[in-house]
Amino acid sequence: MPKTKKKTRSNATAETMAADQRDISVSEFFAKNRHLLGFDNARKAMLTAIKEAVDNALDACEEAGILPHVYVRVLQVNESRFKLIIRDNGPGIVREQIENIFGKLLYGSKFHRLKMSRGQQGIGISAAGMYGLMTTGKPVVIISKVKRKKAHEVVLKMDTSKNRPTVISDTEHPEDDKLFEDGHGTQVTIELEGKYQKGRQSIDEYLEQTAIANPHARITYVTPANETVEFPRVIDELPEEPKEIKPHPKGIELGTLIQMLERTDQRQLGGFLTKDFCRVGATKAREITKGAGMTGQTWIKTVGHTEAEKLYDSIQKTRIIAPNTDCLVPIGSKALLAGLLKEVKAEFFAASTRPPNVYRGNPFQIEVAIGYGGGLGRDDSAKVLRFANRVPLLYSQSSCCSFKAVAETSWKNYGLTQPRNAIPSGPLVVMVHMVSVWVPFTSESKEAIADYDEIRKEMKLALQECGRKLGTYLRRRKRMERESERRSVFERYIGEISRCCNSIVGADTDKLYKALMKQAKRRTDEADSKLDDEGRVLDDNGRLGSDEGVIIVDDLQDIPDQEDTLFGKSTKKKKRKTTKKKTSRKRGKN
């Protein structure tokens, strides 16, 4: 054997190693791991950037009590480079905060509180700016106008090594004021490397779904082809302002508890438990401290790691009432249906909102809406639209809790076909929405909801509720078809019979014909009740007809049969007649 090369080792010492060891800034970390934030490829990056900007815009408007109007424009600069302009009519941002919000990662108002909102961590928009800077070297341009003040234009660059924004220019242009019709708002312009493609997981799809979940928002979208798509506002009412809540004792982990103990303003344990948590009163606080072998008067500073652990165990053993759920603002069946109705060309819509529930001490609520039939694609499997706090989730469908819930629901019971362990097939759109003060995403890019048993169970219950309504409708429609077929059979023969009777005994053909037709109609009146009356589902013993969570679109003939389009072109909307039965009317009858 010939001599092998001797491996040379650097033999670093602790000292030489220490020379290389230094701080890693968060922004630097994310710059290298941008896929964690949803910037894995050019197409997705562009979508994520728009998504973050639009989410922020909607959050800002709602918090300020303004009916949102969001303007999105995608400009193609060259083959692979795009300029994104997102403008809202929100309250605007005060000058001092602009660079922090847009230039610093993990800076924001949303992370430190438990309140239902679209954004959570304060990473999104600055990460988008950073991505743009990295791929094109162009800074982010922010124009913001606060009420009764002049619009500011700030050009921002960020220093990734220091997680600090650098302001390149800060100017005022009088013409910028005109951008904001309402006298206030914010516009962000980001130039980035991207790819524009229509279809699934596209910007178009994202905006369409956003419009469904936010029927109170008006969204104007200018595509790279310079076409303007308008998603109109269908509800002129802002959703209620969600309340901020304190953490629930059962929703925290030991580490969080220790951190909270370190940060609290309180000095004694009793005060800490009652003030910093929700659902803990004096009695419960006594119970918890007693269980941990302490009292409410125990000084916080004497609580070390061992004591904290005892406290934590005691909390787990104590029965504590579930957190308040008034912090949740679901879209609501009515708005949900309104949103779905304007974007989905189905003939049957049903929605159901579950009562709030709790996972890991975090309150959450599930809403489900479905659209069936009409112009929806008949041959493929159903489309699942997933939302979390009104934000559409477009990626990682199969790992999402809501997708699993749809696949686990047994749709065969409701008259649909469903392959084993898969989502049902047929002209069906299923929309699953989760609202929570803290949506458990599987990753920072917020693509899929984590699979908690409590959440999946609620989703399935809501799906089943909608499914039952659909089943009733489908059975009814089938019966109706059968009845009208029966009638057509009768009608076919009545003419012959009348003529025969006329020939045999001289009976009046016309009179006999009319009498028999009348009888045929009466005997198949079930087919009639929906054909003649303008709503299709009527006197179904009040089961569907009186349901507020159901809409049946009657007049589908004027909707061209579009092959496999989930939503038709919203610019060419056809008027559709809808019928909804009032509960009161039904009750009155019974």
Place this chain on the structure above:
Amino acid sequence: MAKKKTTKKKMTSKTSPKRAVDKKRDAVTVKKIESLTTSIVKNSMAQKEPTFEIPTRSISNMKYNKKKRILEMGSNTQTRSLFNLGQSRKFMQSLLLAKGCKDLIAAEKTLSLRGMYYMGLHTIPGTKEKTFNDQGESDGILEDLEVSLDGLREELHVFAKKRGTMVGNITVVDNGDEINCRKMGSGGYAIPSICEPNVMQFKNCDADFILHVEKDTVWSRFNEDRFWEKHNCILTEGSGQPPRGVRRMLHRMHKELKLPVYCLLDCDPWGHYIYSVIKQGSINLAFESERMAIPDAKFMGIRSKDYERLDLSDDVKIELNDRDITRAKQIAAYPWFEGKREWQREIKTMLNNGFKMEVESLITKDISYVTEEYVPQRLKEGDFLD
């Protein structure tokens, strides 16, 4: 036109007594059709369900009258209704055919079953649907109509395709024409499908009995051997299950001329059932048994014991299939076979043998064995099944 009319009139005048009867019967039939229709019209106008009743033609609604030894129809009826999806089309067809029959009677003409099918056939206006898909449909409806009107097919001026032949020592008058059945050559006289007294009269009969054979081939053997001449009888054949015309003819000759009827049929369930139909009447036409059944008819052969008795060769055996076996058991269980020991034994022997035999199997003995040996011997011995 004028010419035709006069010839017709001449004919009617010639056979005026017959026509008179005819007209009376026709008037009754027309009245029945009209009253059925009127009740439908009345119900319809009153917004009631238009229906009519049809006596059920199935074994469940059939009784064996032990005294008369014939099958009779029970009183069960089924309602045919326009507003029943399964019956709607049949309801319409019934009325179409009722109308057709009325028209036929008015025109003083008769039509075959196939003719009736064409008479009712057209495409329903505004659709692509035909009133009848095939003749089978209209035949069934016509039978329904017969029973619900309590009228015979003949009374509705409809006849079946004729089948069956006859030859022998008798002269008949068929629709005014005298026919000498002794001089029918090798083809024989085709028995018409309507043999009612108004059409068919008997004249000059000196036969002693009637021999009915199952099919045409056997009949030809007998005719060629001039069997009827030697044995002074009438020879008939019904091409398998005898049609109504043949049965009516046999019945009338049996009743009116007091001639005994002997049947020479195959030794298989099919042959047995032909005998049963001739003797007791059929399940489907139980309402006509009174006019058709011949309770005194005798079964001459082929007998299951003939294989041994006549020392037939193995070649004539035809194996019984599963359907034959089930059918044989069914027949043995019919109430009119149930109490007859000899018949039970006959069927049992056949089942034990495991094979059936055709009349033609006797040809293996000799070409004319059946006419010269078999039948004469049975007649001489009086060896029949009853």
